[in-house]
Amino acid sequence: MATQVDTSASTGAGRVASPSFWSGVWQNHAPGYLFLLPWLIGFLGLTIGPILTSFYLSFTHFDLLTAPRWAGIDNYMRMFTNDPKFAASMRVTFVFVVFSVPLKLAFALGVALLLNRGMKGLPLYRALFYLPSLLGASVAIAILWRQMFAGNGLVNQLLANFGIQGPSWISNPNTSLWTLIILAVWQFGSPMIIFLAGLRQIPQDMYEAASLDGASKWRQFWKITLPMLTPVVFFNAIIQTIEAFKSFTPAFIISGGTGGPINSTLFYTLYLYNEAFGFFRMGYASALAWVLLAIVALFTAFSFLTSKYWVHYDD
């Protein structure tokens, strides 16, 4: 090994290592780096720093008051062997992701298809449909949702008109998660806008060619629209899935921060938050955060690996 020297690498390394190289960089580009400095400080101090710190903390016990105590992989061991709440939060989050993302994308695509048929006042409708997405993550909407699905809320008042006595949706563990899924689907605006842009990109003459071939609208959708839209579907699916994994505010507000009833709305992030700021188990919370990151990373990697089998790129 030692005798085999890659000449190109060694010259490259020599060049990088020489002090004149760095001073040259500085002399030539000092103003640029100075302009970059505020961002660089923020990136290192507010992003990279906390990330690395949390990684370290995930191997410690830390209650914010006393210095972190090294714990090895205790936190991770506990998570996977001895924490029913972790398992519950995992289950809740997966149910939320598995249902809310496809429903939201289907709904967004459906509305985009309707809007794409060319109607008067399209910009107005587009803005109106996008509005829930702007408001959706806010505390106010979550509170509104809580009122709507409460025992004497708007939903039950409407149902009462048809003689149906609805349950208290948010305090029933069988339905509470579904109110959150509906809330997520209602915020279909952002994927819808992207779908709409994608639909606009599909050349009209492809539909004309297909209609000359006698293809029905239904067949045109499955054989042309959907395949040609797969890059956009792929993008939306990735973004929305990550969003869903990270979802926090609605569950926090609607369950009053508890994830109840009976942990039925205990989102992963909510559990993490409670561990960190309710019980001040910063080490354990950090470990939870890293596991979530790993799950999201695995999911994303898996999506990219499978994408070549179902995502069609034009050129």
Added chain:
Amino acid sequence: MATSIELKQIKKAYGDVAVIHGVDLTIDPGEFTVFVGPSGCGKSTLLRMIAGLEPITGGDLLIDGQRMNEVPAAKRGIAMVFQSYALYPHMSVYQNLAFGLETARMPRPEIEKRVQRAAEILKIEPLLKRKPKQLSGGQRQRVAIGRAIVREPKIFLFDEPLSNLDAELRVAMRVEIAKLHNDLGNTMIYVTHDQVEAMTMADKIVVLRAGIIEQAGAPLELYNNPRNLFVAGFIGSPKMNFLNASVENGALVAAGTALSLGREVGGATMLGIRPEHITIAEGSGVKFADVRVDLVENLGGQTVVYATTSDGQALTIVLEGQRSVDLGSSVSAYLDPAKAHVFDAEGQAIR
């Protein structure tokens, strides 16, 4: 066997804006008809109405004598080749060719047979497994034509199919489409803005302008006997020369010279002569102008002379072979009276 098409007072309007103003046209079975005209003349709109992609505002469209106005595009027995090719990018060439047949629920062996035959005709067999993005422009064009062939339609429609190809390929594909027409014998309609394509491919050229037919006829008929100034100027390259003219004592006067054309020229205001019908050799026709040579292009087979008459009108002359003409020199231009065109103040030809 082949199919006839008849347009009777076909009209198209978008709201209040009329774009096709009552077109009458008969296309005989097996004829290769070319719609030609400047952009915005309505040629593509007319084609799309025949295809069934645009609703017909007024008049009748008859295919084999049957009214087709309300018949959906898929049931008119037509296939169309689009300017953009409109290939499905996510499907292989085979799937592109088979799409229409699968839509029609044709049995698989029959689909394979038809695709195979179309691929043979167009020499695209090695490409069947590829995606459109892996093909060159010419190959895509072939696939687009193949998609029309497999359906074995009664009528082929082409909407500027060659305009995305480079010049060399365009000439080659032009020949192939003409050959295809010979082999298949179907009725075909071809839209182009390129009058050379029209002249070389058509059995019948239909010259359109602003939603009306200016003239329809065989290519040489249009070349030899243009009905009006527009057709005269549109057909032929380089363009026909137009010189202001007047009639004095029954004789045509153009560029300060009185001409005897040996026929009636009453009401003439314009003399038209094709560049290739002018000579500068003495004794080869009637002298009609003295011109100053501004520019000479030696193309090898031809010599193109750009000149100005004594009263300042531009004149293009195409001389056969390689000729030495001096820049700035003064030469006399001669014409054959039989090949001169005369137009009245409305731009209509006087014959």
